[in-house]
Amino acid sequence: MTEEDLDRIARGYREFAGEARPTSPLYARLAEHVAGSRPVLRFLAGLPTGKRQPNLLLAALQLLDGAPADGVELERRITEDGDRVRETVLARATQTNEPARCGALLPVLAQLDGPLTLVEVGTSAGLCLYPDRYGYDYDGVQVGPPGALRIRVETSGPVPVPDAVPEVAARIGIDLNPLDPTDPGDRAWLRALVWPGPVADERLRRLDAAAEVAAREPATLLRGDLVERLPDALDLAAPGSTVVVMHTALLPYVPGDVRARFVETVTGLPVRWLAQEPPGAVPGTGERPLDGWGEEFVVSLDGRPLARSAPHGGRLDWLDGGLGASRG
Ligand SMILES: C[S@@+](CC[C@H](N)C(=O)[O-])C[C@H]1O[C@@H](n2cnc3c(N)ncnc32)[C@H](O)[C@@H]1O
Known part of the structure; x- marks a missing residue:
């Protein structure tokens, strides 16, 4: 050394x-x-x-x-x-799982033709696979079921805040090391990954509530690499559903060659592709920050940027050009 x-x-x-x-x-x-x-x-x-x-x-x-x-x-x-x-x-590995990211994904998911099969790559404990089970507060507009978990999102621009959550027919996650939301050791690790600070208590409450949701209704979590296990995940899609391959805060952890293979694979499939990642991680979504991940993520559908969001999803700034043209 x-x-x-x-x-x-x-x-x-x-x-x-x-x-x-x-x-x-x-x-x-x-x-x-x-x-x-x-x-x-x-x-x-x-x-x-x-x-x-x-x-x-x-x-x-x-x-x-x-x-x-x-x-x-x-x-x-x-x-x-x-x-x-x-x-x-x-x-252990860095596997922070932040269900509040669903606040950035929901307005896009709600615009797609349901029911949906969600295939989340880099899913950690799968806590972002339940956008239909959480409650939301978009600048005071309530969406979704009432309950212990309410995800607050500040918005700007023409965010298409939905009237209702979408129907989810199947939840499938892929991760190199899926965490089990019912396992006390994995739960303790997920809690340890939350940074101490002014919002830590709120994040820990949200994490616990989301883990309870996931424990009640387990998703199918596949162990392995995002490219290799994608075909297995697609085989599990609910018949007649729209398949959404999605990921949040994943691509910076994936080596460049694997990332390129993933992008090539996903763009060749008959699926919708939803991402919330740092700028530039999905090609065509901006310039990669010079240091770290930057303070803003980009929400994109099928590679097209739709909004900027806080990394953990608590703020959503819709871009001009909206969603309409990207619906399929
Ligand atoms: C920072 S966590 C994000 C978890 C979740 N998407 C969220 O936003 O809350 C990134 C996850 O990606 C997983 N991961 C990294 N490289 C991967 C790969 N090549 N294939 C599958 N999963 C991978 C890690 O194990 C980790 O659980």
Whole structure:
């Protein structure tokens, strides 16, 4: 391990600190501390490349003994309890599952001819496969069933807020490592992936409520790669339904060649293709941010950008040009 390796890891943590600052000041401070701590950087350099990410390290610490109160505690826990942290980081992956993203997907899904078969690639625990089971509040306009879970969305532009949720006939997810929303260990990991900060309590409540929904009505979750398992998922589509292949916050995790194969595959299928991803992740949806994921995602249907959204779905800015022309 060279000094350049350590500097590269430090740069990643500094970038993450900038990204985290608005929503999780604690994580921003912890990441800044890591960037300046040779012992922690050396610990990270001893991990495989894909296991050094800030999100993964901080979630592992949260899972084990709660989020460190400050950088000094973080460094102490890494130097005194590094084996347990390493074990957790190696056993887990960043699989944040945010059901609020359904707030960005619902206006599009509701415009498609139902009933729908939803095939979500990169589904994590499948919590975005229940857009019809959650309640929504679009600037005060209520949509969907009443219940514990209400997804609030601030809007601008001509968002086609639906009168009702669409009918979903089948829910199928694909993931390299599907999480089980009924398993206490997986539930604890999903909770640990939520960044501490002003909106953490709301996110944790939403996560718990969505996991209850998923436990009552289990989706079919297929283990494996998004391109390889897609044919198996399509075989499970409900007869006579419109098949929607969808994904949110997935493509930045997928290597470029696999991503290109996926785009080629999905565009050649008789399905609708709905995405909520950082700009440029779906070709033709804008410029890729230089650092990280940026603060805005793009909602696209069949590769055509329709709206900008907050990464977790709490804001939806409809683009001029709307949805009408993209209906099929
Ligand atoms: C950040 S999570 C997003 C989960 C969910 N879509 C959401 O927005 O709440 C990304 C998920 O993609 C999965 N993933 C990454 N690469 C994949 C691949 N090649 N094939 C299938 N799933 C993949 C990961 O395991 C992880 O669960």
